Amino acid sequence: MKSMNYYDLLEAFKLTGCPLCRLLNKDADHFLDTLLYEFVADPMIQAEFRKSRGLCNVHAWGLTQQRGGNVGVAILAQAVLDDAIAVLNSASGRKTASPLTRLFGQQSEGSLLAERLEAGERCMCCVALDAHEARYVETLAAASEEERFKEAYAASSGLCLPHFRRLLKVVDQAEARQNLIDIQTAIWQALSAELELFRYKVDPRWTGDPMGAEANSWLRTTEVIAGASSVFPSQRE
Numbered sequence: 001m002k003s004m005n006y007y008d009l010l011e012a013f014k015l016t017g018c019p020l021c022r023l024l025n026k027d028a029d030h031f032l033d034t035l036l037y038e039f040v041a042d043p044m045i046q047a048e049f050r051k052s053r054g055l056c057n058v059h060a061w062g063l064t065q066q067r068g069g070n071v072g073v074a075i076l077a078q079a080v081l082d083d084a085i086a087v088l089n090s091a092s093g094r095k096t097a098s099p100l101t102r103l104f105g106q107q108s109e110g111s112l113l114a115e116r117l118e119a120g121e122r123c124m125c126c127v128a129l130d131a132h133e134a135r136y137v138e139t140l141a142a143a144s145e146e147e148r149f150k151e152a153y154a155a156s157s158g159l160c161l162p163h164f165r166r167l168l169k170v171v172d173q174a175e176a177r178q179n180l181i182d183i184q185t186a187i188w189q190a191l192s193a194e195l196e197l198f199r200y201k202v203d204p205r206w207t208g209d210p211m212g213a214e215a216n217s218w219l220r221t222t223e224v225i226a227g228a229s230s231v232f233p234s235q236r237e
């Protein structure tokens with residue numbers, strides 16, 4: 001029997017853009033919505049939220065976008081803020097230098113304090129999405145030789161580069177891998193041709209057909225190389 005993931009993926013192939021990015025953005029929304037409406041008062045979730053110093057940048061802002069989430073955000077954010085205040089208070093309450101300060105000097109005291117303010121766990125939404133993503137990639141890999149799957153894939157916008165890399169890592173069979181490479185290459189070649197056409201048509205000297213679907217090829221290619229907005233973290237620490 002096919003898993004729900006399999007049918008979700010087949011459906012997602014019909015949408016524009018990377019199907020995995022689409023599903024993960026939907027999963028993130030669902031996670032944040034559930035967090036706000038079912039778990040805000042749960043002491044276990046609150047403890048986890050404190051440990052990770054809230055959510056990562058992307059999901060913290062995603063939480064503020066949930067409808068009517070202001071009170072839930074206030075409760076969760078206050079728990080994190082109060083912890084940070086407690087850490088600062090414990091530091092300023094120290095009259096004498098700690099043995100570590102004597103050993104390493106003042107700068108080290110600042111670094112130690114900064115470390116205590118750091119997250120002890122990863123963002124709970126990111127952790128949940130990693131698990132979802134791994135299941136989607138496994139499902140894709142398992143289906144990679146099926147005709148129905150190959151047709152849906154070939155007719156789609158294909159995977160983004162980060163997700164295609166993840167898929168390649170789990171497909172062991174050479175023939176299945178070659179199928180995926182062939183499909184993905186054809187999709188990217190068509191996109192590259194659209195970019196080429198777009199660049200011709202924006203030239204004021206162009207006298208051919210008016211701009212068509214290639215008008216947003218630059219946006220679609222950005223998604224291909226970087227993944228959809230909010231799906232992958234920034235590389236800034």
Ligand SMILES: [Zn+2]
Nearest residue numbers: 018021160163
């Ligand atoms: Zn993707």
Ligand SMILES: [Zn+2]
Nearest residue numbers: 056059123126
């Ligand atoms: Zn996150």
